[in-house]
Amino acid sequence: MERAFMQNRPLAAAGAILTGMAIISVIDQFLRVIAADSSLWTFHLIRSVMMWGLALAYVVWRGTPLRVVSWRGMVFRSVFLSSAMMIYFGALAFMPVAQAAAGLFTSPIWVLIFSVVFFGLRIGVWRVLAVGLGFVGILAVLSPDPATVGPLTFVPVLAGAFYAIAMISTREWCPEEGSLEMTLAGFTAMWLWGLVGVIVVGLVGPEAPAGADGFVMRGWVWPTVEVWFWLWVQAAGSLVAVMFLTRAYQLAEASYVGVFEYALLGFSALFGWLVWGEVLGWVGLIGIAMIAAGGVIIALRSRTAPEAEANAQAVSPNS
Incomplete structure (x- = not known):
């Protein structure tokens, strides 16, 4: 009875999901501050340890042990999910959050x-x-000026592809796993990415450019006081945001809640303008609207198409 009651509070669910998306869009704006003096690999090493510490404290408080049903499914999902996140956070160092999120x-x-x-x-x-609408939207957001097209322009789209594989594997091979276990598995994979990156970059020793341009090319970098601060903001903010997202999916149907996650695109553009003065322009904003519209159409049509329930229910990158 309680669950049935919780699943019929769409307004509360919308409020929770919008709050979570707003938090994520704000904290991701400051990744470039970390990128200026740290490295992608150091960032994931330290943030993953922080998240594990916060999660274990919650596990102890909750009094319920962690449990994994399928290690194979969990590992497969974590590999693709962590790959998507590594690409996404790497892209944040050289492009606005709104573009990377798109x-x-x-x-x-x-x-x-x-x-x-x-x-x-x-x-x-x-x-x-x-699909066609979303593709045109991608072109509009990532490269409104043909003269700016480069090899890194469409890197975030590759993150979307990896994330899609992770979401499919969630439904196919991890249907009985808990959300906390899957979250921690993902952070463990990102910690491993960070460890490998620190070792490999340390051995190769490439000359990293100054500032955010050297984010991916640096190995281990001991954090400054400012970087420590923003690392804690990232860890704590992500945890709070995930709590809001989880609550939203408890309050209403996933197909309803998932549509509101596209608010992240709008929030990212808004806070990018407020914090850094970044303006996408009308072409970019229209592209964001097209990507969101394409995702909403897929979500709504998947609700009414029985054959789509198993594999193609629209899922967004923070669910």
Whole structure:
């Protein structure tokens, strides 16, 4: 009875999901501050340890031990999820959060494409149009000026593809896993990425440019006081945001709540303007709206298409 009551509070769910998205969009704005004096690998090493510490404190308080049902499924999911996050955070060092988030939020489109190619999903004209709409939106957001196209322009879209595979594996191989266990598995994989990166970069020893341009090319960098502060902001902010997201999915149906996660694109553009004075321009803003519209169409059509329930339910990068 209590769960049935909780699942019929759409306004409260919308408020929770919007709060979580706002928090994420704010804290990610300051990744460039960390990038200026630290490295991608150091960032993930330290933040993952922080998240584990906070999570273990919660486990002790809750009094329920962690439990993994399928190690194979968990490892497979964590590899692709962590790869997506590494690419996303790496992109934040050289492009606005709104652009990086737009690439990551192509995951519902990738889920649909992969479901058609690998699972034989049959889709109708609406979802085909949604994929096309999202693709045009990607072009508008990531490269509104053809003269600015470069090899790194579409890197965030690759993050969206990896995230889509992680989401498909969540449904296929991790249906009985707990959300906390999956979260910690993902952070463990990112910690391993950080460890390998620190070792490899340390051995190769490339000459890293100054500032955020050297974020990926630096090995271990002992954090400054300012970087320590923002690392704790990232860890604590992410934990609070995840709590709001989890609460939202307890208050209403996932297909309803997931639509509101696209607010991250708007929040990222807004806070990018407020904090850094970054303006995407009308073309970029229209592109964000097109990506969001494509994702919403996929989500709504998936709710009404029984064949899509197994593999192509639209999922967004923070669920």
